[in-house]
Amino acid sequence: MGGVAAIGEPGRLACLALAGAVVLPARDPEGVRAAWRSLPEDIEVVILTAWAAEVLGPVEDRLTVVMPVGER
Template sequence: MTHVAAIGERRRVIGLATAGVVVLPAEDPEAVRAAWRGLPADVGLVILTPAAATALGPGPLEAREPLTAVMPP
């Protein structure tokens, strides 16, 4: 079974925990990249805040796995 994770500013992602999402708060670009590198192998979808997506750059967003979705601003 795959899981869903969310990376980004705590205030934007914390509410997703109530839906069973693995929440990885990251307030700065280095924390975002560290959270991405530390994703569990069973994560199939990563929800990113716009700031987190910018910090990661296009590479992870264009990868086949895990799927990514960026929250609206």
């Protein structure tokens, strides 16, 4: 079974680290794209913040889940 990673704003990802996800925080669009490119091969599911999903656009390499927009 593969792992889970999360990409997006640092403040939105803290709880996912506690759950064991590989957390790849990004502060700007290039950071989001760099995090996506750096995903380890054993990652099967990627949780994206709504902002990170918007930056990446459609992706097909892995199963992705977009977090609902919450308070910032």
